[in-house]
Amino acid sequence: xxxxxxxxxxxxxxxxxxxxxEDARLIEGQGNFLDDIALPGMLHMALVRSPVAHARxxxxxxxxxxxxxxxxxxxxxELMDQHGLAWMPTLSGDTQAVLxxxxxxxxxxxxxxxxxxxxxxxxxxxxxxxxxxxxLDAITTPQQSLxxxxxxIRDEKxxxxxxxxxxxxxxxxxxxxxxxxxxxxxxxLTTHYPRSHPAPLETCGIVADVNSVTGQATIYMxxxxxxxxxxxxxxxxxxxxxxxxxxxxxxxGGFGNKVPIYPGYVVATAASLLIxxxxxxxxxRTGNLISTGFGRDYYMTGELALxxxxxxxxxxxxxLSDQGAFYSDAQPTRYRAGLFHVCTGSYDFPxxxxxxxxxxxxxAPGGVAYRCSFRITEASYLIERLMQTAADELGIDPxxxxxxxxxxxxxxxxxxxxxxxxxxxxxxxxxxxxxDAAGYEELRAEQAxxxxxxxxxxxxxxxxxxxxxxxxxxTYDIAxxxxxxSAELRVHPTGKAILKLGVKTQGQGHETTFAxxxxxxxxxxxxxxxxxxxxxxxTPYGLGTYASRSTPVGGAATAMVARKIADKARHIAAHLxxxxxxxxxxxxxxxxxxxxxxxAVSIQDAAFAAYTNLPEGMEYGxxxxxxxxxxxxxxxYGSYVVVVDVDPDTGVWKVRRMVALDDCGVxxxxxxxxxxxxxxxxxxxxxxxxxxxxFDDDGNCIGSNFMDYLIPTAWETPRFxxxxxxxxxxxxxxxxxxxxxxxxxxxxxxxxxxxxDALAHLGVRNIDxxxxxxxxxxxxxxxxx
Amino acid sequence: xxxTININGSDHTADVEPRLLLVDHIRTGAGLTGxxxxxxxxxxxxxxxxxxxxxxxxCTMLAVQADGREVTTVEGLKSADGLHxxxxxxxxxxxxQCGFCTPAMMLVGAALIDDNPDPSDDEVRWAISxxxxxxxxxxxxxxxxxxxxxxxxxxxxx
Ligand code: FES
Ligand code: FES
Numbered sequence: 001x002x003x004x005x006x007x008x009x010x011x012x013x014x015x016x017x018x019x020x021x022e023d024a025r026l027i028e029g030q031g032n033f034l035d036d037i038a039l040p041g042m043l044h045m046a047l048v049r050s051p052v053a054h055a056r057x058x059x060x061x062x063x064x065x066x067x068x069x070x071x072x073x074x075x076x077x078e079l080m081d082q083h084g085l086a087w088m089p090t091l092s093g094d095t096q097a098v099l100x101x102x103x104x105x106x107x108x109x110x111x112x113x114x115x116x117x118x119x120x121x122x123x124x125x126x127x128x129x130x131x132x133x134x135x136l137d138a139i140t141t142p143q144q145s146l147x148x149x150x151x152x153i154r155d156e157k158x159x160x161x162x163x164x165x166x167x168x169x170x171x172x173x174x175x176x177x178x179x180x181x182x183x184x185x186x187x188x189l190t191t192h193y194p195r196s197h198p199a200p201l202e203t204c205g206i207v208a209d210v211n212s213v214t215g216q217a218t219i220y221m222x223x224x225x226x227x228x229x230x231x232x233x234x235x236x237x238x239x240x241x242x243x244x245x246x247x248x249x250x251x252x253g254g255f256g257n258k259v260p261i262y263p264g265y266v267v268a269t270a271a272s273l274l275i276x277x278x279x280x281x282x283x284x285r286t287g288n289l290i291s292t293g294f295g296r297d298y299y300m301t302g303e304l305a306l307x308x309x310x311x312x313x314x315x316x317x318x319x320l321s322d323q324g325a326f327y328s329d330a331q332p333t334r335y336r337a338g339l340f341h342v343c344t345g346s347y348d349f350p351x352x353x354x355x356x357x358x359x360x361x362x363x364a365p366g367g368v369a370y371r372c373s374f375r376i377t378e379a380s381y382l383i384e385r386l387m388q389t390a391a392d393e394l395g396i397d398p399x400x401x402x403x404x405x406x407x408x409x410x411x412x413x414x415x416x417x418x419x420x421x422x423x424x425x426x427x428x429x430x431x432x433x434x435x436d437a438a439g440y441e442e443l444r445a446e447q448a449x450x451x452x453x454x455x456x457x458x459x460x461x462x463x464x465x466x467x468x469x470x471x472x473x474x475t476y477d478i479a480x481x482x483x484x485x486s487a488e489l490r491v492h493p494t495g496k497a498i499l500k501l502g503v504k505t506q507g508q509g510h511e512t513t514f515a516x517x518x519x520x521x522x523x524x525x526x527x528x529x530x531x532x533x534x535x536x537x538x539t540p541y542g543l544g545t546y547a548s549r550s551t552p553v554g555g556a557a558t559a560m561v562a563r564k565i566a567d568k569a570r571h572i573a574a575h576l577x578x579x580x581x582x583x584x585x586x587x588x589x590x591x592x593x594x595x596x597x598x599x600a601v602s603i604q605d606a607a608f609a610a611y612t613n614l615p616e617g618m619e620y621g622x623x624x625x626x627x628x629x630x631x632x633x634x635x636x637y638g639s640y641v642v643v644v645d646v647d648p649d650t651g652v653w654k655v656r657r658m659v660a661l662d663d664c665g666v667x668x669x670x671x672x673x674x675x676x677x678x679x680x681x682x683x684x685x686x687x688x689x690x691x692x693x694x695f696d697d698d699g700n701c702i703g704s705n706f707m708d709y710l711i712p713t714a715w716e717t718p719r720f721x722x723x724x725x726x727x728x729x730x731x732x733x734x735x736x737x738x739x740x741x742x743x744x745x746x747x748x749x750x751x752x753x754x755x756x757d758a759l760a761h762l763g764v765r766n767i768d769x770x771x772x773x774x775x776x777x778x779x780x781x782x783x784x785x
Numbered sequence: 786x787x788x789t790i791n792i793n794g795s796d797h798t799a800d801v802e803p804r805l806l807l808v809d810h811i812r813t814g815a816g817l818t819g820x821x822x823x824x825x826x827x828x829x830x831x832x833x834x835x836x837x838x839x840x841x842x843x844c845t846m847l848a849v850q851a852d853g854r855e856v857t858t859v860e861g862l863k864s865a866d867g868l869h870x871x872x873x874x875x876x877x878x879x880x881x882q883c884g885f886c887t888p889a890m891m892l893v894g895a896a897l898i899d900d901n902p903d904p905s906d907d908e909v910r911w912a913i914s915x916x917x918x919x920x921x922x923x924x925x926x927x928x929x930x931x932x933x934x935x936x937x938x939x940x941x942x943x
Contacts, residue, residue, distance in 0.1 A: 023876040026884030027868070027891065029819020029859035036818035120804070201823040201831055201885045201919050252821070252885030253919045285824040507883030507920050675879045678922030706828030706917070714910040714923040 007588040012527065013520030014734060017671035020512045021527075022505070031250040034205040034222050035282045042207065043072065045268050045281040046122035048112040048129045049291065050104035053140070053362040053699020054153070055133035057100055057111070064128040065114055070121030073275065074129060075113040075267055077101035085270055088236050090328035091260060091479055092336075094165070095157075096365060097326070098263045104133070105153055105325035106364050107701050108290030110263040115271050115279060138699030139163070142299065142322045142359035153325060153360040165327040165358035168336035170418055176353035179314035183305035187390040192768050193378045194692040195297035195322065195363075197289050197703070198370045199711060200506070202252020204292055205282035206265045208272040215243050217273075221265060223248040223534075224258040224504055225544025228481055230536045232261055237269065248534035254506035255683075256368035259330040259546050260293050289709055290701045293330065294693060295370025297322040298378045302343070302386050310396045312405050314351035315417070317343055317382065321358040326365035330546070331374040332476045332483065338375025339467050339633075341418035345383035346427050346465045346637060347405040352417035362699045371683055371744040373468040373547040384462040384749030385756075385766070392760045397444075398461050398753070399435055403428055406463075413730075420467055422635045424727045425663070431463050434639035434661040437723055443643060451761060456646035458653075460754025464746035465637040468738035469552025473629045478543060482629070485542035485549070487557040489518060489565050490623040493611045495604030497524050501533040502542015503554035508740055509672045510550060514558050516668050517734060521562035522569070523589035523603040540625050548636075548738025551668070552729075557628035559733035564624040569606035575615035576601050634729045634737035638662040640750040646758045651777030653755050655685070655718035660747070663725045665737035673739050674722055680743025681720050686712050687744075688751035692770050759783065788852035792817065793861025801848050807841075808832045810848035811858060819859035819888045823917070830916030833889035834858050840893045842915070859888030862895060870933040870940070871895045880929030882920035889916050894930035902938045904931065 007013030025031055062074035077099035080086040087095045100111050114125035139145045139153060145163040154160045180186060207220040217239055223229050226246040234241035251258065264281045272279040283292070298321050305314040319337070323329070331338045337356040344352050369375070391398035406427040407414045414422045443459050450457045470476045476483040486502040499518055501510065515529035532538055542554060566586065573591035574581040583594050592600035601609075610622035643657040660681055667673045683691075690710040693703040703709035728735025748769060755771050756764060762783035767775050789798045792815050799814050811820050811834065822844060823829035832844040835857040843856075862869040871891045874880065881887040890913060897904055897912040904912070909927045918926060 019876055020879070022884065023881060026881055026887055027859075027872040027875050028863060029817065029888050031819070031884050033818070033821065033885065035812075035822065038813075119809075120802070199919065200883070201829055201917060202821070202883070203823070251883060252823075253883045255919070285826070285829075507885075509882070671879050675882060675921060675925060678924050679882065679920045680922075682922035683919075705826045706824045707826050711917050711919065713914040713917060714927065715914040717923050719906075720922065720924060 007520055011519050011523060011525050011588055013516055014666060014668050016516065016669065018512055018516055018526055018669055020509050022509060022511050033202055033250050033252055034207065034220060037207045037220050037249065039207060039209055039278040042278040042280055043115050043117060043275065044119040044122045045271060045279050046114050046126040047110050047264055047287060048114065048126045049287065050100065050107060050109040050111050052104065052133055052135060053107045053138035054105060054136040056103050056136060058132040058134055060112060061130040062112065064130065065125040068121055068125045068128060070117040071114055071125040072117065073115045073271065074125065075099065075115065075271055080270065083270060085266060088261065088266055090326055092327045092329045094327035096328055098266045102156055106362050107699055108287065108364055113267045113271065115275065138362040140361060140363065140695045140697060140699050142320045142361055145359040145361050153362060163360045165323045165360050166336045167357050169355040170341060171353035172351055173353045176314045176316055176351040179351045180305045180316060183313055184308040185306045185394060186303055187306060187386065187393045188301065188303040189386050189389045189766060190301040191385060191766055193296045193298045193300065193381055194769055196295045196370060196687055196691055197693050197709065198255035198257035198293065198295060198368065199289060199709065200253030200255055200257055203283035203285060203288040204258060204262060206268045207278055207280045208269040209278040210269065210272040212276040217244045217269065218247065219244065219269060220247045220249060222251055222258045224254045224506060224546050226504060226534055226536050227502060227541045228478060228543050229261060231481060232479060245537045248504050251506035256295060256330065256370045256546055257293050258506065259368055260328060260366055262292055285706060286704050289693065290704045291364050293366035293368030294364060295368055296378060297367065300378065300382050302382045304386050304390050306390060306394065310390065310394050310401050310404050312347055312349040314349060315344060317354040319356040321356060322361050322363065323358045323367060324361055324363040324365035327358065328365045329367035330369060332470055332478055334475060335374060338369065339373055340375045340379045341420050342376055342465060342467045343379035343383050344416045344418055345380065346407060346463050348407045348411065350417055363695060369547050371680065371741045373466060373470065373741060376466055377745045380464040380745050381749045384464060385752060388753040388756060389765055392765060399431065399440060402431060402461065402463050421632060422465065423632055423729050423731060425635065425637055426725065426727055427463060427637065430637065430661050430663055430725050431639040433723060433725065434641050434659050437721065438641040438643065438657065438659045454648065456648050456758040458644045458646060458754040458758025460642040460750045460752065460757055462746050462750035462753060463639045465635055466742055466745050467633045467635055468548035468741065469630055469634045470547055470549055471633055472631060481543060483543045484627050484629045485553040485557050486540035486625060486627045487554060487561045488540045488625040489561045491524065491565060491607045493608050495524060495607040496528045499529055499531045499558065500539040501531065501554055502540050503545045503550040504534045506545065508550065508676065509669065513668045513672055514555065517555055517558045518562045521559055522566045523586065548741045551736050552634045552732060552738050553628055553630055555736055556630060556733050557626045560628055561624050561626035564626065565622060568622060569603055571615065571618065572606040572609045573601045576605065576609055631731050634665065634732055636664040636737040636739060636742050638742055638746050640746055642750045642754040644754040644758060646755060646776060648780055651773035651780065653776060657721065658718045659721045659723065660743060661723035661725065662739065662742055663727050664739040664742060665727060665729045665732065666735040668736060676739050677722055677743045678720060680741060681747050682712060682717050683744045684747025685718060685751060688748040688769050688771055690770050786849050788849055790851045791855045793857060803847065803849055805848045806844055807846040807848045807851050808843040811843060817858050817860050821885055821888065823885065831886050831889050833892055833916060835892055835896055838896060840896050857892065859891060862891060869895060870936040871930065874929040874933035874936060878925050878929035878932055880921065880925045886916060886918040890918065890926055894933060897930065898934040898937055902934055904934055
């Protein structure tokens, strides 16, 4: 049987830029987003949030709020506590306040909730809840937090005597230290990857509908991981899991922001249970930016030990992460600093040692994998910035330095110094192709000439390797749940099919691409396959969509279940053709007897026979389910080249060109892959140029709305030139890797390297993100003073 | 206050609170949920509708201010002849991913090509610079609006 069928366009299997089926409803305004859901008798909830970063709560007066016309109830932490729900577990094994009872620990923390018949009344009520705060000093950096004598933020936790959230370390310290002691050169870089926020344009929300008679809880929720959320709801709220149905409707972008369970979800569900009516809560934008899962906030010092000719011998990293008030990173249990292990990048060297401490601060909790596979963005940024630093310090061209140190194609599978086994790659080819497309030699010549004239031109390179598709069950779990995923395929008598997924789209186009996988493997046209996802009553179990795991895990499950179906269809075809199953071959859309293509039956004929005319002893029907446990992660990579022009008088920099080569293995739908890359590059540009969440000394969040938290518009966003190479993953059934996050992971270093490169001859080695014009101007000013 | 707004060609009369935002009136009062809400500060543009043909952020206009005016939402883009060229082009050019910004982007695009049948890349980017998109990186949105402009003029020619 041929597994690598290339299908004609009417089948629309792998490799076709099939137009998206999702579009039909979305372009007519018929999407069904969370806030579009309205149930009979539905009430509305507004949250009361703390205006201050650190304070003791001496009392909450709800009288005026309760008196507002339309307000039915005001929920406080005290009430939640009576039901054992004032605190909830986080995804990292900590606990988080649902509604504050003792203290508030960050600005924006949830203090009370007002339930009303209409959203305006709920908001009026929330304005009138009067909380008596006794101010405490705010701790706004992890350095302050871990200093001697710092006030204890988590004073409610038994055994917590300081503000340390966790420590983590990996690699061989002794071998790394020995390599550094023997090195010709040591290059180091200290930088802060600032706090950022995924900020999907749709905020988070819930409609909780708990039926007090039947006990059925139907929960519509902006969830990237509905099955995991159902299990966690069952565990936290003590509801029987079979009575909980989570429905994640159309999602207006996620980017990691919709992975955690937030206090608003818990309060709305409790309120629906207590009042006996559906309760809707939709976050305000400010609520979203100041309280829900942020990304990054890592202070990093990285060092490379090198020979004089630029061969890397070892890498050493020391980090401090700002966790906010609760340790609620959404990441696999064993990985305290996510998959930071990939900080060894695309390079072949034997030793690394990495250590990290996480600290509590008076800031919002929730280090989510913001468009990245658990801290890979930070790791990739560090190594690629270090490569630029090393190139500048050693006087070696940054492209050449990378080429000297790359893992070579024949070394795959390659085990890194931190124990990850990269599946496949051809890094030199990728980098050379990107450099050629950019016209690298000419650009360097132009740069030299420009410097003579006092103009600043920078060329930034980043060659990143990601680790996506968590993950193998022996190592990867979240809250104890193994990170497997599933697909169920039902083929009906007319040959039309329904595919049900454990993963959940937020705009990535699963309804299109996953049907293409089935089309490839079975010959059923993609347009005849309906893809269902997001409803836990109607889909098999899975851990959801984040960390680029849909295609590596859910896509693999889909290919495997489709193969089971194709195999059964082949047996049926053999029966119909009166031949032995081993003599049946499959072409794109038919089964035929080997050597006689005329004697053929279609997959549709086989499907009909599955319900009407079966071989002796075969079970009726044509459906199956697969749970896929990936043998390894997949390791997409890319080579990015950015050219910038920097105005020496203002520090303003403009991207002249952005050449992005991505290798994500086999591309299921090239159009969608390119769309993912465009979006990812834009977020990388955003983080490097303008987007950050910062705080003043009192812990007030600066970046609490889209006037302060800047997201690039079309006007600022550069144009991108995309390239590809295709190195299939050897262990993935269709050779695919992940792509949703590559560009966000890889591009920030390319943009920053470009600006630093423009100033390198002045001696500038680093500008922290976001690379704001005033920072650039200051770097120039200091360097030329 | 009693107001009458012509929404997508039909008059819609309602008794509303003076403080009711137009976006809430469209979504809840008229039940047209293709118009979205994405911020609290008039920044994101996902609430954009056309008021008398001009793009307006409906989160920053009161429903009573729209009394007696014509409002077009995404639900009103399609005509008896089928999809509006911008709708077709957004799908053809992969100008949408999650689709949350899309209704507003298409309306701004439709208004632009009404005025300017052949907008340049920069002209499209300037026109949509009040509308954020978090998914697409804008390139395909620009392409889609330009393709729609081309399709609209060739329809007009034929
Ligand atoms: S909702 Fe953001 S501009 Fe109107
Ligand atoms: S398509 Fe998701 S915000 Fe634009």
